[in-house]
Amino acid sequence: MSRRLVRAFSSLIERFREFRDNVALYLEVTRVSEIARRYFVMNSLDGALTMLGVSIGAFIGGHLDPHIVLSSGLSGAVAIGLSGVSGAFLTEYAERKRELKEMERSIAKSLKGTVLEKSSYFAVILSATVDALAPVMSSLIVLSPYVLATYGILSAHMAFIGSVILTLAFIWFLGFFLGKISKENPIAYGILMLIVGLITAFITYKLSTHIS
Template sequence: MPEMMTWRALQQALEISQSDGLIRRYFVVNGFDGALTMLGILGGFYMSHTEDLHIVISACLGAAIALFMSGLSAAYISEAAESQKALAETEQAMGKSLKDSAHGRAARWVPWLVGAVNGLSPLVIALIILIPVFVHQPGMAYSPLVLSISVGLGLMFLLGFFLSRVSQTHWLLGGVKALSVGLLTLAIILLLE
């Protein structure tokens, strides 16, 4: 991992690399992956009438950790390669090493940041979706799977809302579009049963 950076230096690295949009896209794309994966697993467990929440938690956590590792490593590896390529091209054009410059620091730090966002997004969303399952106690009057599925659909709506704010379109339309993807996923699972 590269040397520590201040908040201002990190902002400068994002500006130099023009990665803020990329990070936003990775957050949403992998957030969708995390939410849809949890909806798929929880929907499958609900359809099979599984009551052993330890199995549900193990399966969902396994998937969430796999999404985290996949997102972190894939984004870091690909972004590190792209950053090093761009830095080498800039160095060649300038005829000098930029290793110790702001450009060099950006080439080292931005891939880590992109990887962290790409990996943490599905993990955090998956953990939020699983809260009703984690806190459920025998005798409680709600179905933890139905409540977790509802939380997942709510998060899908919020991701769509976030995208609508970025694209400056109507928030309700963005939320409904994303929610529709979650509902369609559940409908397909129901049809397969």
């Protein structure tokens, strides 16, 4: 029994190593990590700013019920995620398919079943996954104070303040991250993104006030 477990565990480790090596190879061949980073930042920002709009709209409209904000916010996050995964999948699939066909024409040989084809499919799946999860993740971070409010840990107004602070902090982090990968001043990038967030908050506030 113990030998069987050892063999099974060894086989599992071997498969994990093979999977890890394949992923590293696919990332190197397709350079999809650069695209995935862009999708992550863009869609995380979309999710965070959308939730900021939902939060401010509920506050100005006098409907700052944590349950309503959560249901509206999560519905919006899921919609952004589904839109992202379908859009990214179809776009990346079309682009990768075109690249493969151009390569096949240039070498007069089919690339079916090769590392290049597998790498392309991996790039499509990774891009779509990042595009889908990024807005959902950022939305959950921004909405987390309202989760505490539903359990009575925070008041609705404290949840609103906490959500706004978390949104601005997360947006600053995205800017800092962009500064790091671009090898520029990350603090300056963070401040720039924070300004974008503040402008968005101001516009949302003015629109919500006008509509109300």
